[in-house]
Amino acid sequence: MVQITQRLAPPLATLPPRFHGGLLRLAQAALPLLLRLRLRPWLPAGISAITVHNALTLAHLYHQFQRGEGRFMVAFRHGEVDDPLCVAHLFSRTLPRVARSAGIPLTPPFHVHGLYDRGMTLWGGRWLGWFLSHLGAIAIHRGKRRDLEGIRTARLYGRSGQFPLAIAPEGATNGHSGRVSPLEPGAAQLGFWCAEDLAKGGTPQPVWILPLGIQYRYPHPPWRRIDRLLARLEQDCGLVPTLPIAPGFPDGENWPDRLWPRLLALGDHLLGQVETFYGRCYPQIFTPLVPDRHLPLATQLEKRLHHWQDGALRVAEQHFDLKSEGTIIDRCRRLEEAGWQQIYRSDLPPLDQLNPVDRGLGDWLAQESALHLHHMRLVESFVAVTADYIPQDPSPERFAEMALLLLDGVERLKGRKMPARPRLGWREAVLTLGDPINVSDRLPDYLSHRTAAKAAIAQLTTDLQQSLEALLPGSSPAGYKD
CATH class of the missing domain: 3.40.1130.10 (Glycerol-3-phosphate (1)-acyltransferase)
Known part of the structure; x- marks a missing residue:
């Protein structure tokens, strides 16, 4: 469950450099x-x-x-x-x-x-x-x-x-x-x-x-730790976890061939879950993209991912009355600032001078803003995911990076405010x-x-x-x- 505990806060103070x-x-x-x-x-x-x-x-x-x-x-x-x-x-x-x-x-x-x-x-x-x-x-x-x-x-x-x-x-x-x-x-x-x-x-x-x-x-390529991390993500997403590869399996070229299909299947399942959620909760804004079965699965996932990212950002932009213009990063920056303006308020007296009702209304607005910023944070977790990153170089580094990016998104969906990344080696x-x-x-x-x-x-x-x-x-x- 996503937990939003944000309350009304004073404006962010400046932090001038004071070298020591x-x-x-x-x-x-x-x-x-x-x-x-x-x-x-x-x-x-x-x-x-x-x-x-x-x-x-x-x-x-x-x-x-x-x-x-x-x-x-x-x-x-x-x-x-x-x-x-x-x-x-x-x-x-x-x-x-x-x-x-x-x-x-x-x-x-x-x-x-x-x-x-x-x-x-x-x-x-x-x-x-x-x-x-x-x-x-x-x-x-x-x-x-x-x-x-x-x-x-x-x-x-x-x-x-x-x-x-x-x-x-x-x-x-x-x-x-x-x-x-x-x-x-x-x-x-x-x-x-x-x-x-x-x-x-x-x-x-x-x-x-x-x-x-x-x-x-x-x-020392951490293939076995990547294997265990994928099993953990499969379990969190409701998939049947793949049994760990036997200890005697050599740390050689077959690891990418075994892990890549699992990574694709995990991405397909997770993306389907968020597409279903947004299609059900925000049907006036988001409609899941029909996959083109003539394309490779990795390419299909990338197209669906970009379509979902646009829809998730439009959900937040509608709340803050922002136009859907510019790149994904530009839109994330505008949303972040719009949310902060409603949380870290510079248009109010000091918080200790507010009456309880005004303070409660301010907290309410801050919580709503933080909740809608969650859409943007989720998009940020997957902004660098592309279909060709691993196929171009199926190295343990790239497998680890992609698995950790998926972990960030899953942890956010589970309600973790600060996703905890495991160290793979x-x-x-x-x-x-x-x-x-x-x-x-x-x-x-x-x-x-x-x-x-x-x-x-x-x-x-x-x-x-x-x-x-x-x-x-x-x-x-x-x-x-x-």
């Missing part, structure tokens, strides 16, 4: 433990090793940054919640070691001003906001059209911050190490603002965007730095007129997307391993 060097040193000292244990010491999980390729590029840019000869931001892939820890490791561990080996003089501390979604503190707790702000991170109200405070802070730190910026241009995790979601234009816009502000201030420095690809690999992180993209060279086009500025932002975003995608298929043979 002592907290940074403490966090960096604890980083290796966090990477290996992930706060779950009783599980064989975590990141056992990090390999970095082309780290010398970062060392040269950081050297120029510290000498006042250029500014840059790191645009990193954001497939998993572990990515920020890997970025922290890159700057706090790999960067100084590579710089020393190459004879590049750098001055500690080695750090970045990370941009994060203000909503993170809603599920992570108030301590997370305090922690991130004192690490110098910048909160951005992701769904808000005009987050003036967050934009001003990010722009200020872009041109004059103590450290480079670090931004995830995808905007949110997609659960895939091998596929980049469509990028949002924020990274490109920040790059142009930085170059523009430096030029107007009489200190023109080159501004760079440094692409960073992040992938995770299982050194030790992983190795591979970080690959791409070629820096010079933003300053594109500034004349950006400044020429408004239409050209939009085109320049779009082109820079496209180039960054291609750079990040080029970092995913493989890495250069030479790398720095920790």
